[in-house]
Amino acid sequence: MRTTIGYTVESIGYVIGAQGLVSFVSQTFFGTEWGWLHKLVDRPSAAYLGVVVVGLALVLGGVKTRKAPPRQEFA
Template sequence: MRTTIGYTLESIGYVIGAQGVVGFASRTFFGTEWGWLHKVVDFPSAAYLGVVAVGLALVAGGVRTRKAAERVRSR
C-alpha cells in the first residue's frame, strides 16, 4: 500500500511541478498563459516557483515513501 501511495504522490508532484514550470515560463518569457493552473487561480509569476517547490516536495515525499516500503519488504 505504501508503494502505491508513493507512486501516487510522485505522479501528482510531477504534474504540479510541470504546471509551475509552464506557468512561470509562459508568463515570464512570453506574456501568455499556458497550462491549466491559470484557469483555477490567478498567481503572479513568482508564485509559480512556489508551485514548482510544492511539486518537488511531493516527488521527494513519494520517492521516500516508496523506498521505505521497499526496505520493509526486503527484510
C-alpha cells in the same frame, strides 16, 4: 500499500511541478498563459515558482515513501 501511495504522490507532484514551471515560463518569457493552472488561480509569475517547489516536495516525498524499508510485522 506504501508503494502505491508513493507512486501516487510522486505522480501528482510531477503534474503540479510541471504546471507550475509551464505557468512561470509562459508568464515570464512570453507574456501568455499556458497549461491549466492559470484557470484555477491567477498568481504573479514568482508565485508559480512556489508551486514548482510544492511539486518537487511531493515528488521527493513519494520517492522516500517508496524506498522506505518494509515494516516488520509481529505475529
